[in-house]
Amino acid sequence: MEIRGTELFVKALREEGVNTLFAYPGGQVIDLFDALYDAEGIEVILPRHEQGLIHAADGYARSTGKVGVCLVTSGPGATNLVTGIATANYDSVPLVCFTGQVPTHLIGNDAFQEVDIVGITRNICKHAITVRDRKDLAKVIKEAFFIAKSGKPGPVVVDLPKDIQQAMGSDDYPKEVSIRGYKPSTGVHIGQVRRALSILNQAKKPVFLVGGGVNIAGAGEEFTKLAELTGMPVITTIMGKGAIPTNHPLYIGNIGIHGNYAANRAISECDVLFSIGTRFNDRITGKITEFAKLAAIIHIDIDAASISRNIQVDVPIVADAKTAIIKILEEAKGLPVSEWTKEVRGWKEENPLGMKKYEGMTPEIIINKINEKFDDLIVVTDVGQNQMWTTQYLELDHSRKLLTSGGLGTMGYGLPAAIGAKLGNPDIPVLCISGDGGMQMNIQEMATAVCLELPLILCVFNNSYLGNVRQWQEMFYGGRYAFTSLATRRSHAGRGGAGTENAGIENADIENVGIENEGIECADTNSARTSGGSSSCTSDSKEAIKGSPKYSPDFVKLAESYDAIGIRVETAEEIDEALDIASKSKNTPVLIEFIIEPEANVYPIVPTGKPLNEMVID
Amino acid sequence: MGKVIENIIKKRWISLYVENEIGVLAKISGLFSGKSYNMDSLTVGETEDETISRMTISVTSDESTFEQIKKQLNRCVEVIKVVDFTDIPIHMKEILFVKINSLKDSEKEEVFSISKIYGLAVIDCDRSTLLLECVQTESKNNAIIKLFQNSFPNRIEVVKGGSVAIEAISVADR
Numbered sequence: 001m002e003i004r005g006t007e008l009f010v011k012a013l014r015e016e017g018v019n020t021l022f023a024y025p026g027g028q029v030i031d032l033f034d035a036l037y038d039a040e041g042i043e044v045i046l047p048r049h050e051q052g053l054i055h056a057a058d059g060y061a062r063s064t065g066k067v068g069v070c071l072v073t074s075g076p077g078a079t080n081l082v083t084g085i086a087t088a089n090y091d092s093v094p095l096v097c098f099t100g101q102v103p104t105h106l107i108g109n110d111a112f113q114e115v116d117i118v119g120i121t122r123n124i125c126k127h128a129i130t131v132r133d134r135k136d137l138a139k140v141i142k143e144a145f146f147i148a149k150s151g152k153p154g155p156v157v158v159d160l161p162k163d164i165q166q167a168m169g170s171d172d173y174p175k176e177v178s179i180r181g182y183k184p185s186t187g188v189h190i191g192q193v194r195r196a197l198s199i200l201n202q203a204k205k206p207v208f209l210v211g212g213g214v215n216i217a218g219a220g221e222e223f224t225k226l227a228e229l230t231g232m233p234v235i236t237t238i239m240g241k242g243a244i245p246t247n248h249p250l251y252i253g254n255i256g257i258h259g260n261y262a263a264n265r266a267i268s269e270c271d272v273l274f275s276i277g278t279r280f281n282d283r284i285t286g287k288i289t290e291f292a293k294l295a296a297i298i299h300i301d302i303d304a305a306s307i308s309r310n311i312q313v314d315v316p317i318v319a320d321a322k323t324a325i326i327k328i329l330e331e332a333k334g335l336p337v338s339e340w341t342k343e344v345r346g347w348k349e350e351n352p353l354g355m356k357k358y359e360g361m362t363p364e365i366i367i368n369k370i371n372e373k374f375d376d377l378i379v380v381t382d383v384g385q386n387q388m389w390t391t392q393y394l395e396l397d398h399s400r401k402l403l404t405s406g407g408l409g410t411m412g413y414g415l416p417a418a419i420g421a422k423l424g425n426p427d428i429p430v431l432c433i434s435g436d437g438g439m440q441m442n443i444q445e446m447a448t449a450v451c452l453e454l455p456l457i458l459c460v461f462n463n464s465y466l467g468n469v470r471q472w473q474e475m476f477y478g479g480r481y482a483f484t485s486l487a488t489r490r491s492h493a494g495r496g497g498a499g500t501e502n503a504g505i506e507n508a509d510i511e512n513v514g515i516e517n518e519g520i521e522c523a524d525t526n527s528a529r530t531s532g533g534s535s536s537c538t539s540d541s542k543e544a545i546k547g548s549p550k551y552s553p554d555f556v557k558l559a560e561s562y563d564a565i566g567i568r569v570e571t572a573e574e575i576d577e578a579l580d581i582a583s584k585s586k587n588t589p590v591l592i593e594f595i596i597e598p599e600a601n602v603y604p605i606v607p608t609g610k611p612l613n614e615m616v617i618d
Numbered sequence: 619m620g621k622v623i624e625n626i627i628k629k630r631w632i633s634l635y636v637e638n639e640i641g642v643l644a645k646i647s648g649l650f651s652g653k654s655y656n657m658d659s660l661t662v663g664e665t666e667d668e669t670i671s672r673m674t675i676s677v678t679s680d681e682s683t684f685e686q687i688k689k690q691l692n693r694c695v696e697v698i699k700v701v702d703f704t705d706i707p708i709h710m711k712e713i714l715f716v717k718i719n720s721l722k723d724s725e726k727e728e729v730f731s732i733s734k735i736y737g738l739a740v741i742d743c744d745r746s747t748l749l750l751e752c753v754q755t756e757s758k759n760n761a762i763i764k765l766f767q768n769s770f771p772n773r774i775e776v777v778k779g780g781s782v783a784i785e786a787i788s789v790a791d792r
């Protein structure tokens with residue numbers, strides 16, 4: 001039968017099992033939107049910005065393991081996806097991004113809203129293609145989904161010219177894919193597995209280093225079995241965190257520039273490093289020539305190009321983490337390394353993580369409260385200190401998930417990704433931790449969350465600085481806080497540093513913004529927010545809203561302006577109540593603004609260019 | 619520890635089978651620039667199968683970078699096959715045009731005799747200009763250019779194509 005391209009598009013989504021589509025309209029996709037109007041069973045999510053859209057699709061994909069699907073118009077719609085495509089690419093998130101394109105006869109003519117999105121994204125996605133012929137449409141879409149989710153997952157861009165969408169053609173949608181240049185490896189080379197195990201069996205001080213690949217493969221349980229079988233200490237990257245429960249006796253902690261003492265020391269002293277699904281990114285290696293320099297290195301990765309790129313590997317195993325771990329479990333045996341494991345644990349106990357320098361409401365205390373309060377929880381972070389603290393202090397087991405932009409480190413990721421995660425997991429609480437800087441990068445998605453009636457818990461760690469950068473300025477740039485204060489008013493602006501007039505929130509021009517919060521109306525936490533009517537505060541939440549904002553924006557008011565709930569927390573005693581209110585919200589996002597110590601730092605930290613064992617502990 | 623690898627910087631060759639589609643050349647060359655790999659030459663043309671193009675790429679690099687280049691190329695969906703030509707017998711040729719201007723008659727004679735020795739063809743001329751065509755290995759062509767440059771400084775014009783290469787049947791030289 002002959003159908004229009006747009007109808008085939010809808011059919012393709014159905015065949016691929018897509019029931020949530022993140023979409024923003026425009027001239028070059030209006031036909032597709034029209035076709036979606038009648039497409040029952042496919043929920044179309046309309047965020048407020050295409051960047052928010054793609055991070056939402058990303059959060060959906062990471063938290064469900066399904067492919068996240070985006071649809072945007074050509075030109076500015078497409079270019080607004082760029083950061084999100086790169087974000088997903090770095091963290092191996094399966095996305096299919098459909099971009100509208102001007103009709104084929106106008107391509108190359110600088111037509112209105114024409115951009116070469118395939119050219120722009122070529123180096124930041126797994127695959128990008130423009131459909132140039134209606135007869136290829138079904139095949140291209142089928143292949144796009146296959147490429148996105150198979151092998152090392154990643155984002156795929158499919159550019160759809162308007163005339164192709166409108167053209168009539170076959171309604172066939174292929175059942176199978178065969179791409180001659182793309183055959184993701186599936187098997188495990190048993191010879192390599194045996195080589196790995198023979199090295200391991202001679203080890204005296206072996207450690208596991210686990211990266212995001214294990215979580216992507218859903219191999220946490222198998223990995224935990226392997227760890228228990230061998231008795232080796234386990235260290236993770238931030239992307240690998242949660243592969244083994246964080247309270248497991250074999251779990252030591254995160255590696256890297258903000259890794260903990262025991263983890264970094266163990267890497268520096270181990271004699272066999274058994275790494276699975278990590279790229280040895282510079283954030284984890286520290287000075288590369290010193291990295292694990294006593295160790296023989298075994299590396300399992302699905303991407304051959306990740307092996308021996310940064311670190312020369314002794315035994316490479318190109319395979320999916322789960323498949324490989326299952327194979328290894330068949331052949332591995334217990335190792336006599338309990339003394340070593342005990343020693344590493346001892347280092348951890350002697351040097352626990354902890355914000356010793358600070359009192360009161362520290363990020364550590366807030367995150368520990370979160371640990372106490374929720375059993376099953378998806379946590380999304382933004383980027384900056386908030387992310388580091390979260391990845392340090394958050395407790396995780398296999399049933400909980402942590403979504404964070406690890407590879408690209410994209411500020412503005414948190415809120416939209418939390419929206420996607422909630423849409424994909426309506427029954428699990430979703431909590432986002434972000435900084436005041438990152439929160440403002442995609443704050444417009446508050447409106448999306450409100451319209452979708454999503455009870456997200458949004459924790460903003462407000463230090464009124466671009467904290468992560470400020471910490472570097474404090475530690476490595478002589479305290480010169482070059483343009484990292486988010487509070488300083490122009491009339492007060494100087495180029496001050498730590499301890500000067502301009503540091504901190506104290507010197508913000510309070511008069512200009514210090515509006516009393518008394519009398520602010522906030523909604524009942526459980527009332528439906530779509531009615532438009534303003535309801536009055538419960539006494540509990542009203543009690544929580546106090547104090548004057550000393551900076552901009554006033555996040556509480558901002559939340560309220562979106563018809564969400566805003567709570568400000570200034571002391572540790574208020575944390576419980578705020579989290580209680582937030583966790584009871586049924587259909588309204590709750591933003592909790594935590595006013596934290598402006599100059600709190602993340603420790604330990606390995607200064608750039610230093611080896612991992614030369615970290616600054618506090 | 620780590621494996622000891624040969625890290626000699628030398629000229630290395632790749633033969634690449636790719637989909638004959640719009641954007642593939644840009645993708646391959648973009649990969650080299652994006653990853654900061656230095657490419658010496660790249661030629662591309664259709665094969666006996668019109669849906670497949672074959673590229674010959676030469677780079678000067680160390681072993682580990684070269685390994686990465688091959689792996690990165692292999693990752694591209696449009697790349698059907700990567701063949702390392704570095705250490706196997708191949709036939710390799712590069713096209714070269716040399717135009718020599720303002721030649722006196724005696725100099726023309728000299729050019730003709732050089733051409734004979736090096737197997738160059740004189741394919742066009744006027745009273746004082748000769749155009750030579752040469753299909754040789756890259757290194758031979760470079761030697762020829764040098765020779766003409768020394769003999770006729772500032773009077774030569776050179777156009778080179780990139781190299782193309784194919785596996786040898788018996789023996790071959792580079």
Ligand SMILES: Cc1ncc(C[n+]2csc(CCOP(=O)(O)OP(=O)(O)O)c2C)c(N)n1
Nearest residue numbers: 384385386409411435436437438466467468
């Ligand atoms: C889009 C983007 N721009 C800039 C940066 C560089 N950067 C990394 S962390 C950071 C500061 C983040 O500040 P904030 O969001 O307030 O979080 P905090 O570090 O204070 O927790 C900046 C600017 C980035 N990672 N992403």
